[in-house]
Amino acid sequence: MFSRRSQFGSEVNAYTAALDEQRRRGTHLIDLTHSNPTRAGFDASLYSFQSFDPNASAFRVYEPVAQGLATTRDAIADYYARYHGVRINPDALLLASGTSEAYRVLFDLLCDPGDRLLAPSPGYPLLDLLAQASGAEIEHYRLTYSHQEGWRIDLAELAERITAHTRGIVLITPGNPTGHMLNAKELQFLNQLCHKHALALIVDEVFVDYVRPGRPGPPHDVYANDVLTFVLNGLSKGAGLPQLKLSWILTSGPEVLAQEAAHRTAFLMDSMLSVSSFAQLVAPEVLERSEVFRQPLLQRIAHNLEQLHRDLPDARFQALESDGGWYQVLRVPEVLAGEDGAIRCLREQGVIVLPGYFFDFEEDNFIVISLLTPSADFAEGLARIVRLADPSS
Numbered sequence: 001m002f003s004r005r006s007q008f009g010s011e012v013n014a015y016t017a018a019l020d021e022q023r024r025r026g027t028h029l030i031d032l033t034h035s036n037p038t039r040a041g042f043d044a045s046l047y048s049f050q051s052f053d054p055n056a057s058a059f060r061v062y063e064p065v066a067q068g069l070a071t072t073r074d075a076i077a078d079y080y081a082r083y084h085g086v087r088i089n090p091d092a093l094l095l096a097s098g099t100s101e102a103y104r105v106l107f108d109l110l111c112d113p114g115d116r117l118l119a120p121s122p123g124y125p126l127l128d129l130l131a132q133a134s135g136a137e138i139e140h141y142r143l144t145y146s147h148q149e150g151w152r153i154d155l156a157e158l159a160e161r162i163t164a165h166t167r168g169i170v171l172i173t174p175g176n177p178t179g180h181m182l183n184a185k186e187l188q189f190l191n192q193l194c195h196k197h198a199l200a201l202i203v204d205e206v207f208v209d210y211v212r213p214g215r216p217g218p219p220h221d222v223y224a225n226d227v228l229t230f231v232l233n234g235l236s237k238g239a240g241l242p243q244l245k246l247s248w249i250l251t252s253g254p255e256v257l258a259q260e261a262a263h264r265t266a267f268l269m270d271s272m273l274s275v276s277s278f279a280q281l282v283a284p285e286v287l288e289r290s291e292v293f294r295q296p297l298l299q300r301i302a303h304n305l306e307q308l309h310r311d312l313p314d315a316r317f318q319a320l321e322s323d324g325g326w327y328q329v330l331r332v333p334e335v336l337a338g339e340d341g342a343i344r345c346l347r348e349q350g351v352i353v354l355p356g357y358f359f360d361f362e363e364d365n366f367i368v369i370s371l372l373t374p375s376a377d378f379a380e381g382l383a384r385i386v387r388l389a390d391p392s393s
């Protein structure tokens, strides 16, 4: 009776079962995976929404605009000019209710059933589900890591994965969980591939406000690119307000193609009109105040990173270099590797970490932790996993 698109695996993996068991028992757990900013102890009360007036005609009279309100799009363009030094065209923006919805709209725009999109591995696991729900498929290209260069796209391997069914390439920059940042050389190569094979680029930059100090941001060409390109971002990470459900798609590329894409995405959005007027009306205030919100969050990331580099015993652990984002990848000793390692952390030390296989790491000996974890928990959780790996303890 039901579609294949809606058939998602319902098996509970051993790690999730172990976590549920600990929670049922009421065990006090140290959660090193906090990545919901509304649960990580940051004060969002600075968003007072005082700019919102329920009697203003823009709220009293519902005006469905598929692309999103012009005042909101202007405020997003101001945010790019102010915080990222980029001039973007507000008319090239389309608002959506969350980045996940933006992905769905783009997958619907680009893919017929069975078509494919290339996405990074290790990478953000939700993409596979979003693609499946659109009837599309994700094929993973490889990110490689070296101490000298950090994370880089294996460009030759990516090129080999392109087939007649490939419709686009997804980039997450900074990456989740790697923190990989797209550089100009990679963009140039990908642009050539897109030209040659008529592909689109989808650039997810939801973590762009969390670039590590001294590291470059994404190449500015992505905001006005030569090939059809969609940049995705929103208030979920940059302003720490996932519950406001406001994100955007910035479209660029050859004029005729970009216009056709914008027209079609607006049509797809028009069938849902999912973005609330309230979110659109308060967005200018939120964007303006978001910098104040980010300060303690950036400080916590810096503090946790300092702690990590001070306390992690180099011989057995390695904190992988990252250009930005909220996550930290750790190479760990055998005892902590894979699902079994994550379960031991949980049962023997009461610490929650994410096993690397959740993100499709090729090898077993990686775990992922969140740098948003409150610092006292971060220090204690880290000490406990180091203890578990110490053969003399």
Ligand SMILES: Cc1ncc(COP(=O)(O)O)c(C=O)c1O
Pocket (backbone or CB within 6 Å): 098, 099, 100, 101, 124, 172, 175, 176, 204, 206, 234, 235, 236, 242, 246, 247
């Ligand atoms: C890389 C990446 N993209 C998109 C999202 C979803 O963002 P939104 O809350 O705007 O749907 C997340 C959420 O964790 C993410 O990590």
